[in-house]
Amino acid sequence: MEVMLAMAIMAIALVGVFQSQSQSISMATESRFMTTAALLALSKMAEVEAGSTLETGQKDGDFGTDYPDYSWHLQIDDTQLAKFKKIEVTVRNKLLPKRGIYQLVLYKSTGT
Numbered sequence: 660m661e662v663m664l665a666m667a668i669m670a671i672a673l674v675g676v677f678q679s680q681s682q683s684i685s686m687a688t689e690s691r692f693m694t695t696a697a698l699l700a701l702s703k704m705a706e707v708e709a710g711s712t713l714e715t716g717q718k719d720g721d722f723g724t725d726y727p728d729y730s731w732h733l734q735i736d737d738t739q740l741a742k743f744k745k746i747e748v749t750v751r752n753k754l755l756p757k758r759g760i761y762q763l764v765l766y767k768s769t770g771t
Contacts, residue, residue, distance in 0.1 A: 696750040696761035703731050703748045713744045728753050
């Protein structure tokens with residue numbers, strides 16, 4: 660009887676430990692995505708800012724063989740203020756369909 664009680668307590672404790680481990684792995688994956696996606700979005704945004712013109716429209720692409728699971732979507736729109744454009748970069752991870760989206764928005768003066 661004592662052995663069965665000890666086994667039951669151990670089983671309950673192990674379920675808690677395994678659940679904690681699973682949650683830790685999930686949080687580490689999400690943290691890695693957020694860090695990588697933020698850096699990729701910033702690099703894409705810098706690339707767009709360095710361009711001479713900000714033409715309204717959309718573009719899609721990926722980050723090549725360095726980041727094969729990541730893709731980007733760029734959208735440039737007019738704003739209510741004539742001298743400003745809205746630049747929106749969205750980075751997606753194909754392996755994380757639910758939480759694998761990171762979005763960066765910038766309002767930039769066109770200088771005209």
